[in-house]
Amino acid sequence: MATVEYAGKSFEVDEDGFLQRFEDWCPEWVDYVKESEGIKELTEGHQKVIDFLQDYYKKNGIAPMVRILSKVTGYKLKQIYELFPSGPGKGACKMAGLPKPTGCV
C-alpha cells in the first residue's frame, strides 16, 4: 500500500488510488485526486454528488445504486459522466473517499 503526501496531509491508498480509510477523507483529498479523474475545476455539482455519496455511506454503510444517486441529486447518468468522466464508481466514489467498488465489474 502506498502513502500519498499532499498539502501537508498524508493518505494511505491502494493501487487504484482509493482511500484505505473513509475517516482519512478531507477536502484536500478531493483536490489531490481531481486531476487524475479528469476534472479541472471543482464545481457545486461535483460537491453535491460527493456530499450525497458521503451522507448515504455514513447512514447505510454502502454506496448508493446509480439510480438512487440520480434520483436524489437530480443528475441524469449523462450529467454525472460530464462531471466525473470515469463515472460514479471510479470517479465520484473515489473522490468522496468511499471504499472501492467490488463484484464482477
Added chain:
Amino acid sequence: MAKHPTPMLDELEKGPWPSFVSDIKQEAEARAKNEKGLDYQIPVDCPEDLLGVLELTYHDQETHWKHGGIVGVFGYGGGVIGRYCDQPQQFPGVAHFHTVRVNQPSGKYYTTDYLRSICDLWDLRGSGLTNMHGSTGDIVLLGTTTPQLEEIFYELTHNLNTDLGGSGSNLRTPAACLGKSRCEYACYDSQLLCHTLTNEYQDELHRPAFPYKFKFKFDACPNGCVAAIARSDFSVIGMWKDDIKIDQEKVKAYVGGEFAPNAGAHSGRDWGKFDIEAEVVDRCPTSCMSWDGSTLKIDNSECVRCMHCINVMPRALKIGDETGASICCGAKAPILDGAQMGSLLVPFIPVEEPFDEIKEVIENIWDWWMEEGKNRERLGETMKRMGFQKLLEVTGIDAIPQHVSEPRNNPYIFFKEEEVPGGWTRDIADYRSRHQR
C-alpha cells in the same frame, strides 16, 4: 533461459492438445528476441512472469491475484478488468495485469488485416497474450498496465475503428450464432440483429446504469449455438410458424443410404443402416410424424420445432418460410438464488429491420427492472421475487398456456381487487348479522 523454473507447467507441454504453456513460452521468446525492434510499453518479460506466478499458484494451489481492481478509460464506466499480482516484487512483469474487453464482430468473422492490426497494437502496449474469445464474446486482451489503457483505447477507436466491450452493472457485449452467414437452419439474421442492438444500446453498454449486469444473446434457431437460453438475460431464439418443408425424394435418399444421417456426424462409429422409424419418427418428442415406407408426414400443428428431424435429415427437411423468433428471459448463473435458464415470454415475434417490436420488449423490461430491481439482482431473480405475472404486465403481454410448462399446483392465488365482486372492503358487523359469534 527461462526466467522462472516451471516444472509443473512443463508437464502441460506433453500430450496432443495445443498447449497454452508452449504458446506462452513462444511469445516470451519472441518478445525477448524483439525482431521488429519494438519499444515495448510494458515489461518485456510479462509473459514469463505470468508463467512464474502461475507455477507458484500450481504449487500453493491458491490464486496470487489481489482482490478486485477499478481501472478504466474516461467516459466509460466499464470495459477493463483491473488486476494486480499479490507478489509484485517476485513477479514485477505482472504487478499490473489488467484485461481489456474489445467488442468483437457478430459471428466472429475476421480478416487477417484486422487481426494483424489488433496484434500490432497489443504487442506494443500489452503482454502479447489474449483470450479468443471471452465466454460473453469479447476479444480479450490479457494483461497490461494502467498508463497504457487510454493509449490502447485511443488507438482502438482512432486507428481500428473498434470499441471496448462491456463490464459491470450494464448491458454486456451481445453475441450471436453465425446465423444466415453459413447455416441453413437460421430463421432470422442473428448477426444483423446482434450488431444493430449493440449499436442501438451503446450508452447502456458503456455506462453502468442497471441494478446488475444484463446480457443479450441471439440464436437463429432452437439448436442454440450461442447458448442464449442459458447465458443471457434476454434470449432471442429463431422460430418458424408454418410447416416444415419435406422433400420426399431426398427422404428416400436417406432411407436408401445415399445421404448420411446428421450430415455424417456419427460416422466415427458403426450405428448400422439408417432407420428412419427408430432414429426420427420414434424420437419426435410429440410423436407427430409418420412414415409408411414411402412418404414422411408431419402433423405440424403438434410439432414443437425441436429441430431433431431437421438435424437428422438436413437435405430433406427444411425450416418453414414464415420465420421469426421467440424471446426468453431471466437466465443466470447460480449466485445468489439458484441457476436459471430463460423462461418463454414471447412465443413468436417478427424479426425485421428496424426491429422495433423487439426493442419495445427490451425497453419495457428495462423500465421495470431498472426501477424495481434490487441492488445486484439479476432479471431472473426479480422475476422470481415479483412474479412472472408482473413481467407480463409491464411488457403488455397477455398470459397464454405457452408461458408455463405446467400450471401451479398450490392454491395460494392472488386476485386483483377489481376482479372480485364486492372488492376487499367488508364490514364485520354485516357478517355477524348472518353468523353469530
